[in-house]
Amino acid sequence: MKARLLAVVCVLLSMPVWAQEVKVDIKAFMFGPKDLNVPVGTKVTWVNDDEIPHTVAETHKLFRSGALDTGDSYSWVFNTPGEYEYFCALHPQMLGNIVVSQ
Amino acid sequence: MDIQAKHPLRTDAPLNPDRRTLLKCSAWAGAGVIWALSGGIPRAFALDDTGNVSDPKALASTFHFVQISDSHIGFNKEANPDPVKTLQVAIDKVIALPKRPSLILHTGDITHLSKPAEFDTAAQLLKALPSTVHYVPGEHDTLDEGGGKLYLERYGKGTKGNGWYSFDDHGVHFIALVNVFNFQAGHEATLGADQLAWLADDLRAVSSSTPIVVFTHIPLWTLYQPWGWGTEDGDQAIAMLRKYGSVTVLNGHIHQVIQKVEGNITFHTARGTAYPQPAPGTAPAPGPMTVPADQLRNYLGITDVRATQGEHPLALIDSTLV
Numbered sequence: 001m002k003a004r005l006l007a008v009v010c011v012l013l014s015m016p017v018w019a020q021e022v023k024v025d026i027k028a029f030m031f032g033p034k035d036l037n038v039p040v041g042t043k044v045t046w047v048n049d050d051e052i053p054h055t056v057a058e059t060h061k062l063f064r065s066g067a068l069d070t071g072d073s074y075s076w077v078f079n080t081p082g083e084y085e086y087f088c089a090l091h092p093q094m095l096g097n098i099v100v101s102q
Numbered sequence: 103m104d105i106q107a108k109h110p111l112r113t114d115a116p117l118n119p120d121r122r123t124l125l126k127c128s129a130w131a132g133a134g135v136i137w138a139l140s141g142g143i144p145r146a147f148a149l150d151d152t153g154n155v156s157d158p159k160a161l162a163s164t165f166h167f168v169q170i171s172d173s174h175i176g177f178n179k180e181a182n183p184d185p186v187k188t189l190q191v192a193i194d195k196v197i198a199l200p201k202r203p204s205l206i207l208h209t210g211d212i213t214h215l216s217k218p219a220e221f222d223t224a225a226q227l228l229k230a231l232p233s234t235v236h237y238v239p240g241e242h243d244t245l246d247e248g249g250g251k252l253y254l255e256r257y258g259k260g261t262k263g264n265g266w267y268s269f270d271d272h273g274v275h276f277i278a279l280v281n282v283f284n285f286q287a288g289h290e291a292t293l294g295a296d297q298l299a300w301l302a303d304d305l306r307a308v309s310s311s312t313p314i315v316v317f318t319h320i321p322l323w324t325l326y327q328p329w330g331w332g333t334e335d336g337d338q339a340i341a342m343l344r345k346y347g348s349v350t351v352l353n354g355h356i357h358q359v360i361q362k363v364e365g366n367i368t369f370h371t372a373r374g375t376a377y378p379q380p381a382p383g384t385a386p387a388p389g390p391m392t393v394p395a396d397q398l399r400n401y402l403g404i405t406d407v408r409a410t411q412g413e414h415p416l417a418l419i420d421s422t423l424v
């Protein structure tokens with residue numbers, strides 16, 4: 001029994017972290033949280049809670065959502081370590097940053 | 103730079119006591135105020151109870167035109183569940199003017215989400231206007247997959263770049279500038295090098311005594327940087343306009359009247375017809391501002407601009423939808 005439990009724990013620990021999902025709220029013309037640290041493979045989902053449309057656009061055009069109306073969401077899976085800056089292409093004063101590590 | 107140049111003049115929160123008294127009266131009348139410009143110095147005239155200007159000199163104009171802005175057709179939230187209705191009220195107000203305007207300017211955000219149906223609804227309503235409408239896009243008109251393709255297909259014929267152009271009417275040179283494309287992270291709106299080069303070329307043939315009206319969506323001057331209410335390279339366009347005797351810069355985007363004067367240049371942003379937004383810095387963010395439903399039309403409106411030929415004063419008259 002103990003061995004089986006250990007096996008399960010081992011399987012869980014060795015599972016790739018791509019299963020992780022993180023939500024970013026867009027509210028009051030801000031990304032929340034603005035700064036994020038996630039492991040490689042994380043799927044980040046932005047949800048617009050404002051009454052005004054926003055977008056999610058990586059500064060170097062790696063990814064770029066369409067216009068997100070109230071309640072709309074957009075996701076991107078971060079498969080490469082590094083630092084990613086993004087902004088709202090309609091309200092460029094809205095900035096966000098994601099650090100992806102191994 | 104004088105005090106007026108440093109601090110935007112708000113027509114609803116003025117700086118000098120005389121004007122404050124004046125505006126209190128006009129606010130009480132629920133009407134508005136007329137700004138007559140002479141040599142770059144604005145002079146305010148009160149409107150009477152019926153919305154007419156008490157001093158007929160202010161209206162001795164040979165032609166006038168109307169500015170409509172920020173219709174946001176497709177918006178349906180609490181701040182205004184029915185912008186179609188309020189745009190219709192604005193259109194009815196233009197139709198009811200005692201003298202037909204020579205032309206009409208729409209300073210952008212015709213739609214809320216750039217959907218084809220929103221453009222269609224807006225066009226259906228706006229075609230009832232009694233004069234030709236000249237458009238510039240707002241950032242809400244560039245949200246289609248083509249990034250502004252729908253707007254340019256509909257309104258971009260005969261324009262340059264992303265929709266900029268100029269034309270002459272009654273001796274006034276009108277310049278339509280576009281500042282809602284190519285937003286960069288952390289920066290204000292931009293006109294871009296191509297448009298600035300075109301502007302320099304366009305102005306080459308315009309004499310310095312010609313009155314100029316520039317219209318664009320986002321304020322050409324930095325009105326409130328933290329909310330992105332400004333155009334980063336707008337000062338380059340403004341520098342080209344300084345030698346002209348009478349320049350009026352009309353904007354939308356901020357859904358409220360704010361005005362400032364810098365030399366011979368008057369900057370003026372108009373109310374929208376859809377929903378109000380907070381005054382700069384008075385709220386955490388610039389979104390739609392919900393006011394009591396029976397107050398909404400006090401926050402929406404149109405601008406009527408009158409010109410007298412030969413001299414150069416342009417008079418700006420803001421009126422609400424009440």
